[in-house]
Amino acid sequence: MATEGTxxxxxxxxxxxxxxxxHEILEKNKGVGGLVLVGIRTGGVHLAHELADRLAEIxxxxxxxxxxxxxxYRDDIKGHAEHLPVGKTEIPFTLxxxxxxxxxxxLYTGRTIRAAMDALMxxxxxxxxxxxxxxxxxxRELPIRADFVGRNVPTSRTENIxxxxxxxxxxxxxxxxx
Amino acid sequence: xxxxxxxxxxxxDLTKEDIELLISTAESMREINSRDIKKVPTxxxxxxxxxxYESSTRTRTSFEIAAKRLSADxxxxxxxxxxxxxxxxxxxxxxxxxxxxxxxxxxxxAVSGSHYFLSKKIPCSxxxxxxxxxxxxxQGLLDMLTIKDKFGRLDGLKxxxxxxxxxxxxxRSDIQGLTKMGSHVFLAGPPTMVPPGVEKLxxxxxxxxxxxxxxxxxxxxxxxxxxxRQGKTLMPNAREYSRYFGLNPENLKLAKPxxxxxxxxxxxxGVEMSSYVVDGDQSHILKQVENGVAxxxxxxxxxxxxxxxx
Numbered sequence: 300m301a302t303e304g305t306x307x308x309x310x311x312x313x314x315x316x317x318x319x320x321x322h323e324i325l326e327k328n329k330g331v332g333g334l335v336l337v338g339i340r341t342g343g344v345h346l347a348h349e350l351a352d353r354l355a356e357i358x359x360x361x362x363x364x365x366x367x368x369x370x371x372y373r374d375d376i377k378g379h380a381e382h383l384p385v386g387k388t389e390i391p392f393t394l395x396x397x398x399x400x401x402x403x404x405x406l407y408t409g410r411t412i413r414a415a416m417d418a419l420m421x422x423x424x425x426x427x428x429x430x431x432x433x434x435x436x437x438x439r440e441l442p443i444r445a446d447f448v449g450r451n452v453p454t455s456r457t458e459n460i461x462x463x464x465x466x467x468x469x470x471x472x473x474x475x476x477x
Numbered sequence: 478x479x480x481x482x483x484x485x486x487x488x489x490d491l492t493k494e495d496i497e498l499l500i501s502t503a504e505s506m507r508e509i510n511s512r513d514i515k516k517v518p519t520x521x522x523x524x525x526x527x528x529x530y531e532s533s534t535r536t537r538t539s540f541e542i543a544a545k546r547l548s549a550d551x552x553x554x555x556x557x558x559x560x561x562x563x564x565x566x567x568x569x570x571x572x573x574x575x576x577x578x579x580x581x582x583x584x585x586x587a588v589s590g591s592h593y594f595l596s597k598k599i600p601c602s603x604x605x606x607x608x609x610x611x612x613x614x615x616q617g618l619l620d621m622l623t624i625k626d627k628f629g630r631l632d633g634l635k636x637x638x639x640x641x642x643x644x645x646x647x648x649r650s651d652i653q654g655l656t657k658m659g660s661h662v663f664l665a666g667p668p669t670m671v672p673p674g675v676e677k678l679x680x681x682x683x684x685x686x687x688x689x690x691x692x693x694x695x696x697x698x699x700x701x702x703x704x705x706r707q708g709k710t711l712m713p714n715a716r717e718y719s720r721y722f723g724l725n726p727e728n729l730k731l732a733k734p735x736x737x738x739x740x741x742x743x744x745x746x747g748v749e750m751s752s753y754v755v756d757g758d759q760s761h762i763l764k765q766v767e768n769g770v771a772x773x774x775x776x777x778x779x780x781x782x783x784x785x786x787x
Binding site: 368371372373384385386387388389417418421422423 | 498501502504505506508509512513514516517518519547775778
C-alpha cells in the first residue's frame with residue numbers, strides 16, 4: 300500500500316530491524332524483568348505491539364504495552380491552524396520502578412519524544428526511559444538520541460518519511476517522499 | 478477534521494462533525510481525570526475568566542477544574558463581587574476584563590443571547606455556560622457523552638425530555654445536539670411549559686402526556702422545575718406537578734428496562750423525581766457531573782486554537 304516515493308525499507312527489512320531491536324533491548328536490560336513498552340500514537344503503538352510479540356517469542360514472557368498520546372503536551376499548539384484531535388493515553392499499569400522503552404516510528408526533531416517523556420513523568424517515576432525508533436532521520440532540535448534504531452536515514456527537511464501499516468496495523472514498509 | 482469556531486455559544490451553531498470531535502476529545506481527556514497527577518501542560522499561560530452573573534456550583538466548579546487540569550490560570554467573578562451591582566453594563570465589564578488580556582471568557586448570564594452580543598464586541602473566545610432560556614452547550618455535550626458511554630451511539634435512540642421545556646436552556650441544547658446526532662427526542666410537560674412550534678426543529682415530537690414520552694424510551698432526561706423563573710400562573714403547585722410530570726419507580730417501568738435516567742441538577746427531590754429514582758440503579762446523574770469536567774476540558778482545548786483558523 301505504498302504511495303509514490305522511494306521504499307527505503309521493505310517489509311522483510313522492517314521485520315529484521317524489529318527483531319534486531321528486540322534482541323538489543325533484551326541484551327541491554329538483561330531480560331524482560333521490570334520492562335514495559337509504551338508506544339507513541341499512532342505508529343509507535345503498532346510497533347510497540349510488534350516488539351512485544353518478538354520479546355515474547357524470545358523470552359517466553361509478555362511485557363505490558365501502553366500507548367501515549369502527546370497532543371496535550373505539544374509545544375506547537377499555537378502553530379496549528381486547527382487543533383489536532385486528542386487520542387487516548389492508555390497506560391493501565393504503574394510506571395513506578397519500571398524500565399520504560401518508548402517506541403516511535405520516526406525520530407526527527409526530538410520534540411515528540413520530549414513531549415512523550417513529559418507525559419510519562421506525569422504517570423509516575425520510571426527507573427529509566429529508553430527510546431526505540433524504526434527510523435532516525437536526523438535534524439534534531441533537542442538533545443535527544445535513540446537507544447535502539449532500526450535504520451538511520453539521512454534526509455533533507457523537505458523530505459518526508461512514512462512508515463506504512465496494513466489494515467491490521469502490521470508495518471509494511473518505510474517510504475521516503477520527496 | 479478540525480474545530481474552526483472561536484466561541485462555543487450554542488450547539489445550534491455547531492455541525493454534527495464539531496460535536497463528534499468535542500465528544501471524542503472529551504473521551505480522551507477523561508484519562509487525565511483518573512491519574513494521580515491530574516494535570517497536563519496544554520493551556521499553560523492561558524488566562525480564563527469565569528464570569529458568572531447567575532449562581533452556579535456545578536458548572537462553575539466544573540469549568541474551573543477543567544481549566545486547571547489543562548494548566549490554564551482561572552479567575553472567578555461571581556454576581557455579588559462583580560461591578561454589575563454598581564451599575565456597570567455588560568459591554569463595559571467585558572471591555573475592562575479584555576484589557577487584562579484573557580484568552581477565554583466563560584460566561585453565564587440571565588439574558589438569552591448576551592454571548593452573541595459580547596462576541597461581536599470582543600476578540601477573545603467566549604464559552605457559554607448558560608444564557609437565560611437559550612442554551613447550555615456544555616450540559617448538552619456532557620449529556621450526549623453520558624448517553625454514548627452507555628449505548629455506544631446516539632443515532633436512533635429514543636430520548637424523553639420531561640418538565641419545563643420553555644424555561645430550560647438544558648432542553649434546548651439537548652434538543653439541538655441530540656437531533657443533530659440522529660436521536661429522536663420526545664418532549665412532555667405542562668402545556669404552559671412547552672414552547673409552541675418546537676416540533677419544527679425536526680426529529681422532535683411533543684407528547685400530550687408524560688406516559689407517551691417515556692414509553693419505551695432509552696433515555697429519560699428530567700428537567701428541574703425552575704422556581705426562580707416561574708411566574709405564578711404556569712404551575713398550580715409542586716404536588717400537582719409531581720403527580721403528572723414526576724418520575725417515580727412506577728412510571729419509569731414504561732421506559733425500556735435498561736433505560737438511563739438523567740437530570741442536569743440541582744434536583745428538587747420529590748418534585749420532578751422521587752428519591753428512589755435519583756438514587757436508583759438507572760440513575761446516571763453523578764456520571765453526568767463526572768463527564769462534565771472532561772467535556773469542558775475539550776471545549777477549552779478546542780476554542781483555544783480556533784482564533785487562528787478564522
